[in-house]
Amino acid sequence: MSMHDFLYFHIAFIFLSPSGRYWAEISDTIISGTFRQWKEGSTKSETYYPGDTIVHAVGEATSVQWSAGTWMVEYGRGFIPSTLGFALADTIFSTQDFLTLFYTVRVYVKGMILEASTFLTDTGVL
Numbered sequence: 001m002s003m004h005d006f007l008y009f010h011i012a013f014i015f016l017s018p019s020g021r022y023w024a025e026i027s028d029t030i031i032s033g034t035f036r037q038w039k040e041g042s043t044k045s046e047t048y049y050p051g052d053t054i055v056h057a058v059g060e061a062t063s064v065q066w067s068a069g070t071w072m073v074e075y076g077r078g079f080i081p082s083t084l085g086f087a088l089a090d091t092i093f094s095t096q097d098f099l100t101l102f103y104t105v106r107v108y109v110k111g112m113i114l115e116a117s118t119f120l121t122d123t124g125v126l
Contacts (some may be wrong), residue, residue, distance in 0.1 A: 022077025033070025
């Protein structure tokens with residue numbers, strides 16, 4: 001994960017959730033299992049299968065559901081810090097695992113400092 005993009009693999013149990021609304025374009029490519037999505041303002045869902053790629057545009061919010069055993073690759077590009085509030089909300093309000101929250105934020109901040117330093121060095125500012 002960086003300031004402008006991220007990539008991760010995902011395994012899910014049966015799970016239903018809002019997607020969040022971000023300043024990043026996020027795409028999900030299904031490897032196995034199914035992915036179901038309800039677009040904002042609609043009660044009709046679309047189901048996606050292995051090999052399908054779903055693109056969530058900047059500012060778009062949906063409801064999503066993964067079937068048990070779903071594997072997918074998720075790639076996001078844009079202002080990634082805008083995704084952190086939603087991503088860390090469960091840690092803060094549900095599990096209250098503040099030690100993991102501390103380590104997660106610490107690693108992310110270190111990464112941001114390294115990325116900013118590299119950018120400033122490459123552009124000749126430092």
